Amino acid sequence: MKKYVIYCLLFSFVSCQMQIEEKEYNRGIHIIPQPLQLEVGVGTFDINASTTIVLEDNIWEDEAGWLKDKLECVGCCKLSFADRPAENSILFKTNENLEKEGYEIVVDEKRVSLSAATEAGMFYAIQTLLQLLPAEIESPVPVPFGLSVPVVRIVDHPRFRYRGLMIDVCRHFFSVEELKKQISVMAMLKLNYLHLHLTDNQGWRIAIDKYPQLVECSAIQETYNGEMYGPYYYTKEDIKELVEYASRHHIEVIPEIEFPGHSLSALIPFPELSCMGGPFKSEQVFGVEENVFCVGNDSVFVLMENILKEVAELFPSRYLHIGGDECVKRYWKTCPRCQALAKRLGLKPTGEHSVEEQLQSYAIKRMERFVSDTLGKRMLGWEEILEGGLPEDATVMSWKGTESGAKAAAMGHDVIMASMADGLYLCAAQGADEVEPAAMGGQSYLKDVYEFEPVSEGLSDEHKHYVVGAQACLWSEWTSSVDLLEYMLYPRAVALAETAWSLPENKDWVDFQRRLENMQARLDLRGVNYHIPMPEGELTTNKVFTADSVVLEFTNSRSLPMVYTVDGTDPDADSPCLPERLVLQSSCVLKVCTKAGSGKLSPVRLVNVEKQTAVPALQGGCSGQIHLKLASGLFKNEEDYAKARFEKDTVIRSFSCYNRDKFDFKTPGLAVYTGEFQVPETGVYTFRSNADELWIAGSRLIYNPTSSRFYEKKTQIALEKGIHPFKLVFSNRLKEGFASCWYPIDFQYLLPSGGEWVKK
Numbered sequence: 024m025k026k027y028v029i030y031c032l033l034f035s036f037v038s039c040q041m042q043i044e045e046k047e048y049n050r051g052i053h054i055i056p057q058p059l060q061l062e063v064g065v066g067t068f069d070i071n072a073s074t075t076i077v078l079e080d081n082i083w084e085d086e087a088g089w090l091k092d093k094l095e096c097v098g099c100c101k102l103s104f105a106d107r108p109a110e111n112s113i114l115f116k117t118n119e120n121l122e123k124e125g126y127e128i129v130v131d132e133k134r135v136s137l138s139a140a141t142e143a144g145m146f147y148a149i150q151t152l153l154q155l156l157p158a159e160i161e162s163p164v165p166v167p168f169g170l171s172v173p174v175v176r177i178v179d180h181p182r183f184r185y186r187g188l189m190i191d192v193c194r195h196f197f198s199v200e201e202l203k204k205q206i207s208v209m210a211m212l213k214l215n216y217l218h219l220h221l222t223d224n225q226g227w228r229i230a231i232d233k234y235p236q237l238v239e240c241s242a243i244q245e246t247y248n249g250e251m252y253g254p255y256y257y258t259k260e261d262i263k264e265l266v267e268y269a270s271r272h273h274i275e276v277i278p279e280i281e282f283p284g285h286s287l288s289a290l291i292p293f294p295e296l297s298c299m300g301g302p303f304k305s306e307q308v309f310g311v312e313e314n315v316f317c318v319g320n321d322s323v324f325v326l327m328e329n330i331l332k333e334v335a336e337l338f339p340s341r342y343l344h345i346g347g348d349e350c351v352k353r354y355w356k357t358c359p360r361c362q363a364l365a366k367r368l369g370l371k372p373t374g375e376h377s378v379e380e381q382l383q384s385y386a387i388k389r390m391e392r393f394v395s396d397t398l399g400k401r402m403l404g405w406e407e408i409l410e411g412g413l414p415e416d417a418t419v420m421s422w423k424g425t426e427s428g429a430k431a432a433a434m435g436h437d438v439i440m441a442s443m444a445d446g447l448y449l450c451a452a453q454g455a456d457e458v459e460p461a462a463m464g465g466q467s468y469l470k471d472v473y474e475f476e477p478v479s480e481g482l483s484d485e486h487k488h489y490v491v492g493a494q495a496c497l498w499s500e501w502t503s504s505v506d507l508l509e510y511m512l513y514p515r516a517v518a519l520a521e522t523a524w525s526l527p528e529n530k531d532w533v534d535f536q537r538r539l540e541n542m543q544a545r546l547d548l549r550g551v552n553y554h555i556p557m558p559e560g561e562l563t564t565n566k567v568f569t570a571d572s573v574v575l576e577f578t579n580s581r582s583l584p585m586v587y588t589v590d591g592t593d594p595d596a597d598s599p600c601l602p603e604r605l606v607l608q609s610s611c612v613l614k615v616c617t618k619a620g621s622g623k624l625s626p627v628r629l630v631n632v633e634k635q636t637a638v639p640a641l642q643g644g645c646s647g648q649i650h651l652k653l654a655s656g657l658f659k660n661e662e663d664y665a666k667a668r669f670e671k672d673t674v675i676r677s678f679s680c681y682n683r684d685k686f687d688f689k690t691p692g693l694a695v696y697t698g699e700f701q702v703p704e705t706g707v708y709t710f711r712s713n714a715d716e717l718w719i720a721g722s723r724l725i726y727n728p729t730s731s732r733f734y735e736k737k738t739q740i741a742l743e744k745g746i747h748p749f750k751l752v753f754s755n756r757l758k759e760g761f762a763s764c765w766y767p768i769d770f771q772y773l774l775p776s777g778g779e780w781v782k783k
């Protein structure tokens with residue numbers, strides 16, 4: 024019996040081990056970022072219980088401990104230390120000739136040697152070694168599998184010394200534990216800077232001993248729907264814990280304290296430091312704010328210097344980020360103190376810069392002197408710090424595109440490229456707005472991030488080295504949970520890692536996607552969420568047909584396989600593969616997902632496939648006029664719309680007569696537009712609208728009480744040629760921190776024969 028049990032255990036161990044090694048995503052070599060030199064030989068080095076760790080010079084204890092812990096954690100084997108190299112050992116060696124963050128790995132059938140000149144280099148050698156093992160090395164629980172390292176020789180160092188990720192912890196806050204999780208993923212990817220956007224109009228998220236009012240007043244916000252958010256902020260202990268954890272992962276945490284704009288959260292407790300004097304309350308909407316620090320008031324500099332002193336003590340990073348972006352200078356123009364300062368400084372408008380831009384430059388240069396002379400750090404700022412002249416030692420973060428960065432590099436300033444125009448703003452959607460969670464607007468595909476080239480073409484050879492790296496930024500207006508944060512971060516941060524580490528000639532988009540499957544398996548094992556391209560192509564919530572059958576053609580941004588069901592059940596990895604053209608004969612609920620290499624599925628897309636008869640047209644003529652009814656109050660959903668008591672009733676010629684400019688989200692209300700419109704042919708029409716409700720020919724085609732952006736809702740109906748009634752319901756209010764009146768109020772349609780969108 025005992026023998027039988029042992030046999031069974033052995034059998035399940037061996038079969039599990041085989042399954043792991045044979046998994047498609049574990050086949051071949053899959054290191055991300057792609058190393059500088061990689062030579063693959065024949066055979067393997069097998070780590071087992073008698074493998075020993077040998078430290079040359081006895082200086083690599085921490086790094087060896089890291090590897091030992093990792094191997095023990097997955098239950099593979101307990102390694103012991105030995106004094107001298109022998110067969111079956113892992114050697115840690117010093118090689119002063121290697122680059123600062125560089126390393127060398129030589130694996131033959133008898134031993135593995137890891138060499139580096141610095142701790143960071145050895146840390147990266149270990150990260151690479153772990154990636155030479157099956158993805159299951161990342162398992163949080165013991166799993167049985169053999170540890171075979173392929174015979175390789177790798178020589179590696181990064182292309183750029185700055186490889187960063189920015190997370191906005193103001194608009195939505197993320198806890199120390201949630202950030203630590205991201206830090207450990209960053210380490211795996213050899214990213215080495217985490218930039219935290221700690222203060223903004225919507226929140227002050229770091230405790231400052233000298234000014235406890237900052238978190239007392241500004242770490243808690245009343246949100247757009249009247250609920251309280253927070254208090255959320257980091258204590259000094261939190262920051263110490265985070266910085267220490269990051270440092271063990273060879274990651275510097277850079278704090279950003281916004282100045283002089285994006286500073287409402289500082290002005291709430293200190294309204295006297297603004298030009299207009301307050302009182303202020305926390306911002307419920309996202310976007311740029313007009314109240315900023317009054318740079319004509321010297322107390323502003325005293326406050327900032329005291330804050331920065333405490334911040335600098337907490338963060339050992341060589342960088343301190345001062346913000347400097349999107350400062351609205353409207354009140355500086357009329358503020359007596361700001362204008363008196365401009366006069367004292369003798370500022371005059373030049374062809375290039377206004378007086379107020381020069382005031383900003385004065386303020387930034389003054390902060391830069393404090394940051395470098397008193398705090399001994401390098402000041403980082405967004406590209407607007409170029410306005411009116413750049414402080415000598417400042418490093419510029421080029422965020423709108425790469426132009427400002429190239430200009431600063433040509434002037435001899437260090438530059439970090441964080442270009443929104445090139446996809447490095449990870450708050451942009453990773454696919455069509457119709458199928459992705461609400462996002463910043465515009466798209467940033469994985470391939471955009473992968474193909475981004477930080478060194479601008481026009482830069483001369485002598486200035487290229489001023490581009491010190493690249494950073495992806497995650498502004499968190501749209502990311503209210505860590506799950507969504509990770510969905511937006513990954514896998515684009517994985518692409519950024521290769522963009523910032525590997526030489527362009529070593530990059531290969533097709534091969535990257537193969538290696539990504541293995542990296543995604545690692546993310547799965549760590550419980551990290553990531554984006555799998557959604558089925559697109561068909562973008563309407565329903566698909567209408569009038570003939571005997573209908574053809575649906577889905578695509579996705581990475582041409583991955585898709586699976587589907589038509590029986591109402593959710594698809595799984597074994598559901599039928601979606602053909603290029605799916606032909607359906609009857610009405611059904613179609614559910615479709617994209618399938619990643621590991622078998623993991625994207626969220627389900629649900630499309631109501633409906634066989635319809637075209638709705639008959641109305642008899643009589645079409646006035647073309649629109650009847651508009653207005654009610655005041657807050658209308659959140661269909662129950663509220665039904666209760667509206669309309670106060671105003673008017674007739675307008677078109678939607679443009681009474682559109683978004685007529686509404687102010689601070690005085691909410693409901694507008695109901697009704698009328699008729701004429702369609703030129705019989706067939707299936709596609710409609711889109713930002714409205715809360717769109718009714719066509721008596722059917723409610725759109726009901727969208729939660730968000731209204733970028734025509735994200737599209738729908739179909741079959742209509743006969745002629746006149747049809749419509750009703751559009753628009754609720755003027757804040758939806759998830761965005762005003763519904765920031766977007767056009769209308770509906771648009773596509774004719775059955777196609778062509779451009781027709782505006783009603």
Ligand code: ACM
Pocket residue numbers: 348349405422
């Ligand atoms: C920024 O996006 N305002 C840096």
Ligand code: ZN
Pocket residue numbers: 297298316317318319320354355358359360361
């Ligand atoms: Zn002022």
